[in-house]
Amino acid sequence: MGLYGVMTTSVSGMSVQSDRMGTVADNIANVDTTGYKTASTEFATLVAEGRVLEYVPGSVSTIARRGVSEQGDMTYTKSPTDLAVSGNGFFMVQSSAGTPYLTRAGSFVPNSEGELVNAAGFKLLGYSLLGGDLSSIINSPAGLEVVGSANLGMKAVPSTTGAFQVNLPAGAAVTATADLPGANAATSEYAGKTSLVTYDNLGNEVVLDIYSAKTAANTWQVAVYDHSKASASGGFPYTGGALTTSTLTFDGTTGQLASTSPSSLSVTVPNGAALTLNLTNTTQLAGDYTPQKATANGNAPAAVDRLEISKGGIVTAIYADGSRVDAYKIPLANVASPDNLTAISGNVFATSKSSGDLQLGTANTGSLGQVVSGALEKSTVDLASELTEMVEAQRSYTANSKVFQTGAQLLDVLVNLVR
């Protein structure tokens, strides 16, 4: 009985060592696979429980482990849509069948529909921010959408805010009331003019002409006109009159805007939105008419040029004119026991009973870590340890086979006794 026991035990020993060789082979094969987590083997004894007087050899069994929670090294790439997680979180991706999975393999590229797809064909999931920021994130894949630029069409932003900061020449001559820019007469005079590009609701460029003229000591009139309504010579009189006129007063001592003076200029852009021009820092000092800052927001219609992903997982659409719109928030997922996740082909993991339930959260919160754009998480396989492991497995296997061989020879001896 004992000799057979020796042989079965050594067979189980060889079997677990070949399992171990299997994980080593898998690891070495995936040494360069993005997001791959090292598989390892643990062994457990199987003993025949009985009386100690007679030793019954047991056997050994393999428990395969995967070090899913181990952080891989980051490698730098040139593509901003290559993503890696620095921390414990996972990206949520979806297979072509629509099943959600977790992954750390973030080599995403836009496909023909603008969706971000990784090398294994899984599509990145995120929450859309186009309808406003998220109030909360629930612990379920519900509400997640495939991240892509398909539903980010062309857009135009009408001008709403801006700044107009100039130095008005303190020494300018006082203009007669009938000749003020606000009078919109052919004889209108002014000390300075600045034209400003704004955008209407449809993204058409509207040039506003802003005239300044001194009406009395420390008092200035600012008048805004639509440039397209100018006379043939490009100046006064404008058809339709001024869009707005405002009277600014300055402190004669400091040259700054007086506290009683309006500090902003409100003008409705023709066919556009109400534009508020901030006048803070407009001064009346000696010297020339000097525009310091004359600018307004808004942009002409533009299409999405590319996507940019921040550390917080916010996907920002960059339009051709350089304007930016936050389009998606990429959540990071985690489970209670990541090492117990079930590995599925394509570097993805599925939750299992032993891993615990899915928990979703925003990047940069808790231990989820941050999203790194332009980087990939490398395989956690260490070639040197795999090779040494291989040597160990080989030796253990040889030793087990020697045990088997010896058991067989002993049986041989026993059989020969009969002759």
Add this chain to the structure above:
Amino acid sequence: MALTLSVDTARSSLSATAEQISVVSRNIARVGDPDATRKTGRLVSGPGAGVSVAGIDRSYNPLLLNSYLNSNSNYQSQTAITTALDQIQSTVDETDLERSPAALIAKLNSALQSYSATPQNPAVAATVVSAAKDLATALNSASATVTNVRRQADSDIAASVDNINNLLSQFKDLNNQVVKGASQGGDITDVLDSRDAVLKQLSSEVGIRTVTRDNGDMAIYTDSGVTLFDKSPRQVAFQQTQDLSGGATGGAVYADGVPIAGTDHVMAISSGKLAGLVQVRDEIAPSYQSQLDEIARGLIETFAETDQSATPTLPPAAGLFTYAGGPGVPPSGSVMAGLAGSITVNKNADPTQGGNAELVRDGGISNPGNPAYTYNTTGAASYTDRIQALMSNIDAERTFDSSTQLPPSGSISSYAKGSVSWLEALRQSASSEADYRKTVADRATSALSQVTGVNLDEEMTNLLDLERTFQASSRLINTVDSMLSTLLQAVG
């Protein structure tokens, strides 16, 4: 993972070094380009354990660039003035040839003196007329030259305005690329260099001031604050004037609908070629023109003939010198525009046109048929009263227009001399001012290129450093490779 990590780190170092070397090679390739700035690769550690080039920076100094733009504009405006003055000076006043009106008046005076010594000699009378003709021709050609300079300035203004519009539309393309590149984090250093180069060219034409905004967007204003570029170029317009002879005024230059130079300017530019050209066209050349006109008017007045009747009834009439509006004498004391261009010697006194040179002695040049203007009533061949009177007229005090920048009273010869020295003084001060501004502009150029330009020595040193880094990283990969092969041998 340690060994593969080492290889990865070394690899990232190799790729970063390669990228830096490409930056160095770009610098070296453009070492002779005055608009090229020095580029450096910005190294950051990570992501992961490695190193990467996060972007390309350029050495840039907005203050020095601004001072370059200002000094260049100032220099260019003064150069335009000096060139025009040299042109006026060289044709009007060649001192060796004594072609200046002042020298020719002196010649006429000495011819009159000879004639007063031998009034009976018609050949001497002819030299007086010929000296007078020289003077009239000199004034005509000087006037034509001044008109020519103004016309040239006017067409140069048109060319300058075209150039400005052209540069602004180039600037728009480059500015759009900068804004787009800056918001995407791409390498925009070369585009920024090109944009600065356009600014430099623009500063030659007109004084500018720039304001930088979000994403590297730039707005350009003239030195007087008129918008030239803000997201899109503004129209700079100018209408050339065909006829600028006499006192005709040229058109104004408009930018964004505001007259910035020329007639009725509101927000006048103060520097750049455009400002210099407008100053030549509207101030310097017209001043000199009006001085020439005053000399012509003074000559007509000096040689005018009065009614010699016992009871004078007829008005004074133009004598030896007359003009298109003769025989009446132009109103005294004020400029008659274009007179220098039309002054001639009366053909009644010109022997080559069938006239009689001796009328200089006798009077009656204005109308030989009318005895009222004849001074030598007896017809005596030795009559010198009229000649003496003319000579004292030349030295007589008279009133000139006070707007000509010369003393409003003095003799015609002193006025003519004053005009010559006014022009010379103006030319000299303009030329020394141009030299000074050139020095300032040169200083600004060298300061800018020292700070932002490529220095070959520095690049070569960098190259050596990078080569060493590359070698060290390669060695690391080599070492890890041999370590792994040791391990593989152990397995085999």
